[in-house]
Amino acid sequence: MCSDAVDTEGDLAQEHEALLQFVYMAPVGLVQARTDGEIVMINPVAAQLMMPLSHDGGLSNLFTALVDIAPDLRSRLAAFAAPQGMVCDGMHLPAPGGARGERRLYSFSLIKLDDKRIMAMLQDVSWQAQRERLLRHQESWLNAILTGVTDYALINLDARGCVTEWNESIGRVTGHGHEVVGRSLAVFYPEDAITPERVQDRLHEAEHNGWSLDDGWRQRADGKRFWGSAMIAPQRALAGDSQFAAALAANADAAETGYCLIVRDMSGQRDAAQEARHAAVCDHLTGMGNRRAFFDAAETELRRWQRLPRPLSLVLIDADHFKNINDTHGHPVGDEVLRHIARVMGATFRQIDVVARIGGEEFAALLPSADAQSAQRVAERLRATFEAHPAPTDAGPVRCTVSIGIATVDESTSSVEALLKRADEALYAAKHNGRNRVCGPAAALAEPG
Amino acid sequence: MTTHLALEFAQTELLDQLLTLDASELDTLEFGVIGIGADTVVRDYNALESKMAGLSKERVIGHPLFTVVAPCMNNFMVAQRFEDAAAAGKALDLTLDYVLTLRMRPVKVQLRLLAGRSAERRFVLVNRKP
Numbered sequence: 001m002c003s004d005a006v007d008t009e010g011d012l013a014q015e016h017e018a019l020l021q022f023v024y025m026a027p028v029g030l031v032q033a034r035t036d037g038e039i040v041m042i043n044p045v046a047a048q049l050m051m052p053l054s055h056d057g058g059l060s061n062l063f064t065a066l067v068d069i070a071p072d073l074r075s076r077l078a079a080f081a082a083p084q085g086m087v088c089d090g091m092h093l094p095a096p097g098g099a100r101g102e103r104r105l106y107s108f109s110l111i112k113l114d115d116k117r118i119m120a121m122l123q124d125v126s127w128q129a130q131r132e133r134l135l136r137h138q139e140s141w142l143n144a145i146l147t148g149v150t151d152y153a154l155i156n157l158d159a160r161g162c163v164t165e166w167n168e169s170i171g172r173v174t175g176h177g178h179e180v181v182g183r184s185l186a187v188f189y190p191e192d193a194i195t196p197e198r199v200q201d202r203l204h205e206a207e208h209n210g211w212s213l214d215d216g217w218r219q220r221a222d223g224k225r226f227w228g229s230a231m232i233a234p235q236r237a238l239a240g241d242s243q244f245a246a247a248l249a250a251n252a253d254a255a256e257t258g259y260c261l262i263v264r265d266m267s268g269q270r271d272a273a274q275e276a277r278h279a280a281v282c283d284h285l286t287g288m289g290n291r292r293a294f295f296d297a298a299e300t301e302l303r304r305w306q307r308l309p310r311p312l313s314l315v316l317i318d319a320d321h322f323k324n325i326n327d328t329h330g331h332p333v334g335d336e337v338l339r340h341i342a343r344v345m346g347a348t349f350r351q352i353d354v355v356a357r358i359g360g361e362e363f364a365a366l367l368p369s370a371d372a373q374s375a376q377r378v379a380e381r382l383r384a385t386f387e388a389h390p391a392p393t394d395a396g397p398v399r400c401t402v403s404i405g406i407a408t409v410d411e412s413t414s415s416v417e418a419l420l421k422r423a424d425e426a427l428y429a430a431k432h433n434g435r436n437r438v439c440g441p442a443a444a445l446a447e448p449g
Numbered sequence: 450m451t452t453h454l455a456l457e458f459a460q461t462e463l464l465d466q467l468l469t470l471d472a473s474e475l476d477t478l479e480f481g482v483i484g485i486g487a488d489t490v491v492r493d494y495n496a497l498e499s500k501m502a503g504l505s506k507e508r509v510i511g512h513p514l515f516t517v518v519a520p521c522m523n524n525f526m527v528a529q530r531f532e533d534a535a536a537a538g539k540a541l542d543l544t545l546d547y548v549l550t551l552r553m554r555p556v557k558v559q560l561r562l563l564a565g566r567s568a569e570r571r572f573v574l575v576n577r578k579p
Contacts, residue, residue, distance in 0.1 A: 017503065017504065017505060017508065020503050020504065020552065020553075021504060021508055023553060024502075024504070024518070024519075024520070024550075025517055025520070027520075039555050040554075041553040041554065042550045042553060042554070042555050043521075043550055043553060044519060044520040044521030044522075044549075044550050045520050045521065046521075046550070047521035047548055047549070047550045047555065048520050048521045048522070048523050048524050049524075051521070051524065051526060051547065051548060052524055052525065052526065054548075057546045057547075057548070057557075058548060058555070058557055059548040059555040060555060
C-alpha cells in the first residue's frame with residue numbers, strides 16, 4: 001500500500017511536470033489575467049511576443065503591456081456585457097518588434113471567463129497573413145460581384161477615368177443625366193473624399209491588379225450621400241472570363257481601351273460580415289480607424305508615393321497631460337476626452353485623410369496630396385480648436401490641449417515606421433517646447449529656443 | 450556539498466570560471482545557469498534553474514533552448530543577441546532586465562548573456578530580482 005501511494009505521488013509529480021512543459025512549449029501565447037488586466041499566469045510564447053512591447057520592462061498587466069498595439073482592450077472588455085464569452089476573436093494587431101525591426105502581425109483573442117478572470121491568446125501570424133491577403137482579395141472581388149446590393153450602376157470610363165457614355169443605371173443610382181459624360185469618376189464621390197491623384201492611383205491599381213475596390217461615401221447628383229462601393233476593372237480583363245489571367249498579362253493597352261466602373265449602392269446593408277470588418281479596422285472606444293487600419297492605409301499610400309511622388313504628410317497628435325485627466329477625473333472622463341478628440345479630428349480632416357487612434361492618447365492623420373505647409377495649416381487649426389473648446393464630459397468641460405508633430409514623405413522615407421519616427425521626433429519637440437503647439441520636421445532638428 | 454564556489458552573478462570574467470565547473474559544481478551556484486552549444490542545444494541546466502522553472506534536467510538537457518525550453522527568449526532581445534555575436538565572431542557579455550514565465554508566473558529577472566568568440570559554449574544566467 002505504502003509503495004503504491006508513493007508511486008501515485010511520483011506519477012502525479014511527473015504528470016504535473018509534463019503538463020507544465022506542455023504549456024511551456026505551446027506555440028501560442030497564453031495569458032490568464034484578472035479583469036483589471038493584472039497577469040496571473042503567462043506562458044513563454046506570450047512573454048516572447050509581449051516583452052518587446054513592454055515600456056517598463058515588466059509584464060504585470062496585460063492591458064498595459066499591449067497599450068501600444070491595442071489601446072482599447074480595457075474599454076472593449078468593459079463594454080462586453082455578457083457574463084462570459086469571446087470579447088475579441090483573432091483580432092489582427094500590427095506590432096513592432098521583429099528580430100530585425102520589421103513589423104509583425106499578431107493575432108489576438110480575449111475571452112471573458114467570468115467576472116474576475118479573463119484569458120488571452122496571442123500568436124505571431126505575419127506569414128499566414130501574407131498568404132491570406134491574396135485569398136482575401138479574391139474573396140472581396142467575388143463579393144463585389146455576387147453579394148446582394150440595393151442597386152448598381154455600370155459605367156464605362158476612358159483611359160483617363162472619364163465617363164464615356166450615359167446609361168439608365170447611372171441615372172438610377174447616381175441621379176446624373178447625360179451631362180455626366182466626359183467628367184471624371186470623381187464626380188461620384190463627395191468633394192473631400194477624392195483627389196485627382198487618387199483617381200489616377202485607382203486606375204493604375206486596377207490595371208496592375210486586375211481590379212481596384214473601395215468602400216465609402218458616394219454622392220448623387222443632388223448632393224445626397226449613400227454608402228457604396230466602387231470597383232474599377234480594365235475593360236479587357238473583365239471581358240475575358242475564363243482567360244482572366246491571360247487577359248491580365250496581355251492588357252498592356254488597357255490604358256487605351258479604358259475601364260469599367262461598377263458603383264454599388266449598399267445603403268441599409270449591415271450584415272454580420274460587415275460588422276466584423278468594421279470591428280477589425282475601427283477603434284472600439286472612438287469609432288475612428290485603429291492602428292491596423294492606419295498601417296494598412298499608410299502602406300498603400302507610401303507605395304503610391306513610391307510609384308509616383310506627390311505631397312504626402314503625416315500629422316501625429318498627442319493629448320497633453322492626459323494622465324492627469326485620468327488621475328483627476330477617472331478613466332470614464334478620460335474616455336470622453338478621447339472621444340471628443342476623435343470628433344474634432346473627424347470634423348477637421350477631409351474624408352480622404354486617414355485618421356486613426358494609434359496609441360493610448362496618440363492619434364494620427366495621413367494627408368494625401370498635402371504638403372508640409374497645408375499639413376501645418378490644418379494642424380494649427382486643430383490645435384487652436386482644442387485650446388478653445390474643452391471636451392464636454394460628465395465631470396463638466398475638461399480642457400485638453402494637444403501637441404502635434406508633422407512629417408512629410410520624401411525620398412529618404414523607407415517605411416511607414418520611418419515616417420512615424422520622424423513625426424514622433426517633431427512631436428517630441430512640440431512637447432519639449434511647452435506642449436499645445438505644432439512642430440514640423442525643421443523644428444525637430446532646431447535647438448529649442 | 451562543497452561551498453568553495455563563491456561565483457557571483459555580476460562578477461567579471463565569469464565565462465572562463467563557469468567553463469571550469471562540472472554539473473555538480475554548477476548546482477551549488479545561487480543563480481540559474483543554462484549552458485548551450487553552438488547549435489543552441491542545452492548542455493548545462495543547474496539545480497536552481499531547474500527548481501525555478503519546475504522542469505527536471507532530463508526534460509531540458511539535449512533540447513534546443515529557444516524553441517523547446519525557453520521560447521520566451523526567442524526574440525531580438527535575447528536569441529538575436531547570441532546570433533548577432535556569433536555571426537560577427539564577437540564575444541558577448543550583456544546583462545538585461547527581463548521577465549521569465551517561471552511556472553507560468555511572470556517573474557522579473559536579470560539575464561546575463563555570455564558567449565566566447567567561438568560560440569561553442571554559451572550561457573544564459575538568471576538572477577531573480579530581490
